[in-house]
Amino acid sequence: MPQTPSGTTEATWLAERRTAAKERLGTLSMPSEREEIWRYLDLDFDPGFESVPPGPGSSNDDHVVTGWHGTVVSIVDGYTTSQGVASVGELEESVEIVRGSDLFSTAFLAYAPGSAYVGEALLETPVLVDIQTTGTATTFPGVHIDVPRGGDAAVVVRMRSTTDQAATVVPSITANVGDNARLTLSIIQDWNYATRSLGRGVIRLGRDAGLTFSEVGLGAKLGRLHLDVDFVGDGSHGKIYGAYFGEGDQVLDYRYFMNHIGTNTRADMFLKGAVADRALSVFTGMIRIEETGKRTESFQTNRNLILSEGAAAQSVPNLEILNNDVKCGHGSSVGPLDQDQRYYLMSRGLTPKRADRLQVHGFFEAVIEQIPDQHVAAWARDKINSKYITAQEEGRV
Amino acid sequence: MSYALEVRNLKARIDDLEILRGVDLAIPFGEVHAIMGPNGSGKSTLSHVLMGKTDYQVEGEAYIDGVDLLSMTVDERARAGLFEAFQYPTEVAGVSLEALTAEMAASNPDDDGFAERIAATTERLDMERFLDRAVNVGLSGGEKKRSEMYLLGVANPKVAILDEIDSGLDIDAVREVAAMVEALRSPQLGVVIITHYSRILRYMDVDTIHVMVGGKIVRSGGPEIAEELEGAGYMEYQVASAS
Numbered sequence: 111m112p113q114t115p116s117g118t119t120e121a122t123w124l125a126e127r128r129t130a131a132k133e134r135l136g137t138l139s140m141p142s143e144r145e146e147i148w149r150y151l152d153l154d155f156d157p158g159f160e161s162v163p164p165g166p167g168s169s170n171d172d173h174v175v176t177g178w179h180g181t182v183v184s185i186v187d188g189y190t191t192s193q194g195v196a197s198v199g200e201l202e203e204s205v206e207i208v209r210g211s212d213l214f215s216t217a218f219l220a221y222a223p224g225s226a227y228v229g230e231a232l233l234e235t236p237v238l239v240d241i242q243t244t245g246t247a248t249t250f251p252g253v254h255i256d257v258p259r260g261g262d263a264a265v266v267v268r269m270r271s272t273t274d275q276a277a278t279v280v281p282s283i284t285a286n287v288g289d290n291a292r293l294t295l296s297i298i299q300d301w302n303y304a305t306r307s308l309g310r311g312v313i314r315l316g317r318d319a320g321l322t323f324s325e326v327g328l329g330a331k332l333g334r335l336h337l338d339v340d341f342v343g344d345g346s347h348g349k350i351y352g353a354y355f356g357e358g359d360q361v362l363d364y365r366y367f368m369n370h371i372g373t374n375t376r377a378d379m380f381l382k383g384a385v386a387d388r389a390l391s392v393f394t395g396m397i398r399i400e401e402t403g404k405r406t407e408s409f410q411t412n413r414n415l416i417l418s419e420g421a422a423a424q425s426v427p428n429l430e431i432l433n434n435d436v437k438c439g440h441g442s443s444v445g446p447l448d449q450d451q452r453y454y455l456m457s458r459g460l461t462p463k464r465a466d467r468l469q470v471h472g473f474f475e476a477v478i479e480q481i482p483d484q485h486v487a488a489w490a491r492d493k494i495n496s497k498y499i500t501a502q503e504e505g506r507v
Numbered sequence: 508m509s510y511a512l513e514v515r516n517l518k519a520r521i522d523d524l525e526i527l528r529g530v531d532l533a534i535p536f537g538e539v540h541a542i543m544g545p546n547g548s549g550k551s552t553l554s555h556v557l558m559g560k561t562d563y564q565v566e567g568e569a570y571i572d573g574v575d576l577l578s579m580t581v582d583e584r585a586r587a588g589l590f591e592a593f594q595y596p597t598e599v600a601g602v603s604l605e606a607l608t609a610e611m612a613a614s615n616p617d618d619d620g621f622a623e624r625i626a627a628t629t630e631r632l633d634m635e636r637f638l639d640r641a642v643n644v645g646l647s648g649g650e651k652k653r654s655e656m657y658l659l660g661v662a663n664p665k666v667a668i669l670d671e672i673d674s675g676l677d678i679d680a681v682r683e684v685a686a687m688v689e690a691l692r693s694p695q696l697g698v699v700i701i702t703h704y705s706r707i708l709r710y711m712d713v714d715t716i717h718v719m720v721g722g723k724i725v726r727s728g729g730p731e732i733a734e735e736l737e738g739a740g741y742m743e744y745q746v747a748s749a750s
């Protein structure tokens with residue numbers, strides 16, 4: 111068997127995939143803002159693919175989500191370090207759902223040590239995947255979740271940095287949800303403010319499969335998640351939630367694609383975000399209904415609060431419908447705090463600061479209360495509220 | 508003794524649109540007054556101007572228990588003892604009634620009576636099941652009014668202005684609201700009920716009725732005014748104020 115970057119052997123399929131990707135990588139350049147999928151981003155930086163570390167750095171073992179009782183899978187600098195957790199590189203064939211041919215997706219194929227395989231054996235209890243970066247190297251953490259037919263899985267993925275150093279991370283989170291299975295997947299993006307994260311997610315749903323997905327975006331200098339949810343099986347359905355809060359010079363970037371392929375599929379996508387200081391958020395949503403997607407119902411909503419004059423949000427929902435027998439809708443808004451709410455709350459005696467805090471809390475609650483994992487919901491609520499309070503106290507909002 | 512609320516020659520406009528054209532009012536503590544007038548006469552504007560909504564250019568004077576209102580911000584007016592029950596209470600999604608009253612208490616650290624009033628008013632108005640619901644979201648017309656009355660009870664103001672507290676309610680609900688207002692009467696409080704129907708006044712006692720037309724109080728007098736208006740409407744006054 112060929113060698114991995116860390117010196118262990120890996121499956122032939124993975125080695126071949128790696129070699130082909132490395133060859134292709136040589137022909138690719140940095141994506142451009144002129145491409146729709148990268149629009150609004152400043153990609154003028156060195157991705158540093160040559161710096162991939164030969165093994166994991168020293169991890170931080172504090173318990174990441176207070177009150178967590180399930181299994182913990184650690185991925186440090188792209189390497190799965192938990193005992194008893196397989197890497198996809200140990201499987202006979204690729205099960206990951208790899209997609210994309212741009213520089214970052216190709217680099218993932220070329221350099222990722224091998225995604226952690228979260229399958230049936232691990233999914234009996236909730237799984238927390240703790241992804242850490244420990245230094246300045248560019249790393250490629252990956253998770254592949256495989257929910258067997260009829261299974262019911264709950265996975266939380268937390269991404270964090272153990273230092274304040276700048277790094278580039280190319281995470282990949284993929285899932286295959288079998289027929290009649292359910293997956294609850296909650297992602298916490300909590301990188302340090304110097305890190306650029308170019309994340310890719312692909313989730314494939316089988317017949318009557320159900321998904322509840324949430325992402326809470328708090329960290330990163332550039333925090334991107336390009337997500338595809340493929341409603342392949344007839345009757346598959348998903349709820350997709352997001353809450354994000356950007357400040358300083360953060361750029362939080364969401365490209366969400368709901369791909370309706372089977373009949374009678376249903377998606378509800380609801381993202382809410384706030385930006386302060388000079389932060390930018392981007393949401394481009396796509397509901398794509400294939401000719402085969404009869405009786406699809408798909409809705410997307412993105413609402414943004416602009417908390418400081420220098421902050422901005424781009425919100426661009428799109429529909430691409432190749433079948434007429436469907437129900438779809440989208441809504442999008444970008445604006446400051448609501449004056450009527452402020453007036454009403456102040457008329458009840460609340461100071462302007464308390465009135466605005468309550469309004470910000472209420473704005474996010476509609477999505478945070480939908481996060482199925484109570485630990486994650488409580489954590490997100492607390493983090494977002496305290497970020498806003500700090501910004502208020504520092505006079506930034 | 509100062510009045511609970513005293514208003515002198517209060518004018519308000521939005522750019523060229525004059526809405527209040529010199530309002531005078533004096534509400535003693537312990538009394539319940541009504542302001543009646545046709546739609547568009549400026550009744551809600553009066554309550555918003557007193558509460559401090561910033562849409563208007565304001566002139567004149569207003570005092571709550573002798574303290575100048577117009578120099579204060581909205582929240583300062585509330586904490587000084589002014590309560591406006593809104594004609595159209597604003598929905599605050601994602602914020603429970605309980606969270607709101609907790610913040611009212613936290614904004615008002617000098618008043619240590621909140622916990623007791625929250626408990627007592629919750630029981631008196633049977634509000635338990637509304638406490639974890641979002642403020643005014645998905646409530647019926649009557650439930651919104653009840654929620655406003657609840658916040659009034661929690662706030663414990665010196666002056667309560669109830670804007671169209673009876674509008675959009677069926678007759679049983681009007682009776683119920685009238686009883687709640689009656690129950691408020693106290694020597695520490697002056698109440699102003701704003702309405703354009705005399706209906707609610709049949710179920711409660713008011714001390715004085717003021718008729719507002721075209722941004723002015725055109726007549727003040729006893730409860731008999733309500734009966735007159737029920738017969739003749741506001742026509743007479745509108746003609747008079749137009750000339």
Ligand SMILES: Nc1ncnc2c1ncn2[C@@H]1O[C@H](COP(=O)(O)OP(=O)(O)O)[C@@H](O)[C@H]1O
Nearest residue numbers: 521526544545546547548549550551552553562
């Ligand atoms: N914010 C505002 N902008 C523009 N016009 C207003 C505003 N507030 C009140 N007005 C106008 O002032 C007049 C009085 O309104 P309002 O005080 O609501 O009357 P009432 O409560 O007696 O029905 C109306 O002609 C109304 O259109």
Ligand SMILES: [Mg+2]
Nearest residue numbers: 550551594671
């Ligand atoms: Mg009105």
